[in-house]
Amino acid sequence: MNDFEQLEKELGSCGPLKPSADFERRVEEALGDSGRLAMSQLPDLDRDSPSFSSRTKLFVIPGLLLLGAAASFVLFFSFPSPSSSVSDVELGLPADKTAVPTPTPGPSPSSVSDDSPINGISVEELSAMTEEGWHRPQEKEIPIRFFDEGIVERPGMSPARQYRYRYLDETIWVNPETNTFIRSSVPRQETLLIGLEPF
């Protein structure tokens, strides 16, 4: 038996040739979308979270004053807006159940359909803030979770596996002159269908 173990060891020490780079490229092309899908963001979330928190600290550490100023700034503009409750629902925040939505006569300056990049603040209101000293906004796509929703049938086509991705699109505006920053987080989801070949 010892001889066999020695043989196994000797054979095992011979490493088979690795696939060529060209072959790997071919496999990548053949995988297509499913190759990119397999790039699950989950392991990277763990790696990213410390850097994210350190970045957050950059904003938090200079002082609570900054936060307070920013919060009051956003609240000031968002409270009078009738669309604020709608934004809360979109964000998944607990909505006020006693509030009955009433139709607003005429277009509201801060309606939901507004293209404003900040929830609860209309473009019009934003334009009133056009002070100098704002840096270019920093935009980030934060993956939250993905779901495998199983195989779905598609009429006239091969079945497909459906995946749903949830992201948080975060935008941060910073004005160092006034020590102000605004952070906007918008949830978003994407659905991806990967065609399957019956095997």
Add this chain to the structure above:
Amino acid sequence: MKTEPIWKAWFAKHGAKLLLFARQQARYPDDAEDLVQEAFVRIWRLYGHTGEVSPTLVYRAIRRLAIDWARSLDRRKIREKTVYTETSFVDYFDRSLEKSERRTALLQTVELLPPEQKEVLTLKVWGELTFDEISRILDLSLNTVASRYRYALGKLKEWVPPTLEDHPADKSTNR
């Protein structure tokens, strides 16, 4: 954000082993890469999102595809038009093994084994699979797999002279 497809790490770990197995299963050497690609892509599309695809599934798919392709008349016709160069089993391994005369002799002897013993040996030694996994890949009983493995090792032990020294064979390697 730094991201890399999970399949790349998976393939770096198992690609060489799969290719070695495919080279044994393929009727024609040039089919081996196609076999691995086809089998891997099919399995990864189904289970890749988990990032924990069992290599057994891909080995099994390679074997089934190899059988299907061997039966395929169209492929055979294409092959008939192609000229193939003969490759030795030793050529499927890292060149650094040439340094050892005994290891080269061992691999050359593996090539002489009956195919059914060679595939079990390949899956066990280089695929690093258990007898149970091998039996599922090859659709054989556990006992059959274990005995084929024992026979293979027995023949290697018998055929390769134990006196063959394990030293750099820069003098002359019989290749």
